[in-house]
Amino acid sequence: MVENAEKKVRALIAHPRFADGRAADADYDLEEAIGLAEALGVEPITARIIAIRDIRSSNFFGSGQVEEMAENIASEALSLVIVNGALSPVQQRNLERTLKVKVIDRTGLILEIFGVRAATKEGRLQVELARMAYERSRLVRTWTHLERQRGGTGGLAGPGETQIESDRRALDEKTGRLKRKLDHVRRTRGLQRKARQRAPERVVALVGYTNAGKSTLFNRLTTGGVLAKDMLFATLDTTHRVLPLPSGQKAVLSDTVGFISDLPTSLITAFRATLEEVKEADLLIHVRDLSDPLAERRKNEVMEVLEQIEAGPKYGQPIIEVWNKIDLLDEQGSIHLAERAAAARTDADKIDAFEISCLTMQGVEALQNGMEEALTRDDHILDIRVTPAEFSARAWLHQNGQVLSEETGDDGVADMKVRLSESDAGKFLAKHKALIV
Numbered sequence: 001m002v003e004n005a006e007k008k009v010r011a012l013i014a015h016p017r018f019a020d021g022r023a024a025d026a027d028y029d030l031e032e033a034i035g036l037a038e039a040l041g042v043e044p045i046t047a048r049i050i051a052i053r054d055i056r057s058s059n060f061f062g063s064g065q066v067e068e069m070a071e072n073i074a075s076e077a078l079s080l081v082i083v084n085g086a087l088s089p090v091q092q093r094n095l096e097r098t099l100k101v102k103v104i105d106r107t108g109l110i111l112e113i114f115g116v117r118a119a120t121k122e123g124r125l126q127v128e129l130a131r132m133a134y135e136r137s138r139l140v141r142t143w144t145h146l147e148r149q150r151g152g153t154g155g156l157a158g159p160g161e162t163q164i165e166s167d168r169r170a171l172d173e174k175t176g177r178l179k180r181k182l183d184h185v186r187r188t189r190g191l192q193r194k195a196r197q198r199a200p201e202r203v204v205a206l207v208g209y210t211n212a213g214k215s216t217l218f219n220r221l222t223t224g225g226v227l228a229k230d231m232l233f234a235t236l237d238t239t240h241r242v243l244p245l246p247s248g249q250k251a252v253l254s255d256t257v258g259f260i261s262d263l264p265t266s267l268i269t270a271f272r273a274t275l276e277e278v279k280e281a282d283l284l285i286h287v288r289d290l291s292d293p294l295a296e297r298r299k300n301e302v303m304e305v306l307e308q309i310e311a312g313p314k315y316g317q318p319i320i321e322v323w324n325k326i327d328l329l330d331e332q333g334s335i336h337l338a339e340r341a342a343a344a345r346t347d348a349d350k351i352d353a354f355e356i357s358c359l360t361m362q363g364v365e366a367l368q369n370g371m372e373e374a375l376t377r378d379d380h381i382l383d384i385r386v387t388p389a390e391f392s393a394r395a396w397l398h399q400n401g402q403v404l405s406e407e408t409g410d411d412g413v414a415d416m417k418v419r420l421s422e423s424d425a426g427k428f429l430a431k432h433k434a435l436i437v
């Protein structure tokens with residue numbers, strides 16, 4: 001956001017640690033928050049974990065803690081406080097008043113990053129919509145707060161209420177307008193997607209926590225050209241490239257926005273359209289950074305998001321796990337990992353796991369074979385004889401299947417060997433069973 005190092009906004013990052021949180025996790029959480037701040041282009045000058053026994057409704061933090069923050073802000077000349085948690089609008093406002101600097105919470109921070117990073121029209125509209133959803137949810141919270149203040153009489157009227165109601169109406173109107181614009185942009189893109197679906201190519205989608213290495217892998221597997229960077233949310237817009245498979249077949253690979261913990265559902269919903277692509281893919285590749293100490297937690301978070309959008313194994317969609325960045329593990333760690341990968345493959349829930357390094361390319365070939373295997377596992381290879389009169393069936397086969405061989409006799413009758421996906425084979429058999437040799 002700010003290019004010039006001297007002009008960078010100097011920030012205090014505060015990670016609230018609750019009594020039930022693990023101490024070690026808090027360190028990593030704080031590190032992630034620093035990464036997010038850097039992704040926004042601000043300079044994290046001070047970063048600290050603040051123990052919270054119970055959340056204060058007025059300031060979130062205790063008064064002693066706020067005082068310490070104020071001192072820190074003064075001595076370091078800071079102008080931004082990032083709270084790596086969820087603040088109510090009242091808490092945010094009170095903190096800003098007391099500290100006399102801008103205060104944002106985790107969702108606010110992520111929204112800011114998305115706002116700066118969104119490059120396409122659709123991306124920008126999605127972020128705008130997400131921001132509306134965020135603001136609306138905060139209005140609701142203020143509303144409950146006001147009700148509580150009045151002792152929950154439930155009575156109507158009062159200046160605050162009217163204001164909130166009109167704010168809410170204004171937001172809803174704006175949201176409606178945005179949605180219509182977004183629909184328009186998407187219809188165009190939907191058409192493009194349909195065009196892709198008509199092609200026999202299958203679609204493989206990369207998913208995973210932000211910074212896991214999705215774009216790096218994307219570039220390794222295709223002709224590349226996507227920004228891969230040690231920065232959270234480097235990718236916001238979906239990109240597609242041809243994915244060559246070892247046998248010479250082709251698929252389409254898509255790179256998507258990364259996931260992150262504690263995203264409110266409203267934000268996930270705003271990115272639903274991007275995630276639609278994930279849902280419609282023939283195969284998901286879950287890229288995981290195995291050098292991340294929180295790898296297991298991240299995995300569960302990604303799986304939760306997938307479930308929320310009704311994608312993944314629970315919805316019959318095959319998934320392969322890529323255990324990336326193994327070059328960063330020591331020898332002991334690598335041996336342990338190889339054992340786990342082997343165990344996972346024979347496990348009850350049979351996870352296809354491939355250990356790779358996008359840096360050294362170790363394991364990438366095995367992954368490519370694994371992807372092809374997963375994509376063609378349920379394929380049918382049919383021997384078909386078509387007469388010239390059935391030219392439409394022949395055209396359909398060319399469009400939807402992979403024609404492995406085709407010989408046409410003098411009488412114009414063609415003998416074909418065609419590879420079809422399970423569903424296409426079903427469709428073909430339902431209509432043209434008589435053509436099967």
Ligand SMILES: Nc1nc2c(ncn2[C@@H]2O[C@H](COP(=O)(O)OP(=O)(O)OP(=O)(O)O)[C@@H](O)[C@H]2O)c(=O)[nH]1
Pocket residue numbers: 208209210211212213214215216217227228229230231232233234235236257258259324325326327328356357358359360
């Ligand atoms: N050491 C090592 N670094 C890797 C490997 N793969 C990716 N990286 C690095 O990890 C960082 C993040 O990579 P990206 O490909 O941008 O990650 P991403 O999952 O696309 O992240 P977002 O788009 O932000 O969600 C980059 O600095 C990469 O160079 C690997 O196998 N080993």
Ligand SMILES: [Mg+2]
Pocket residue numbers: 214215216227228234235256
């Ligand atoms: Mg990326």
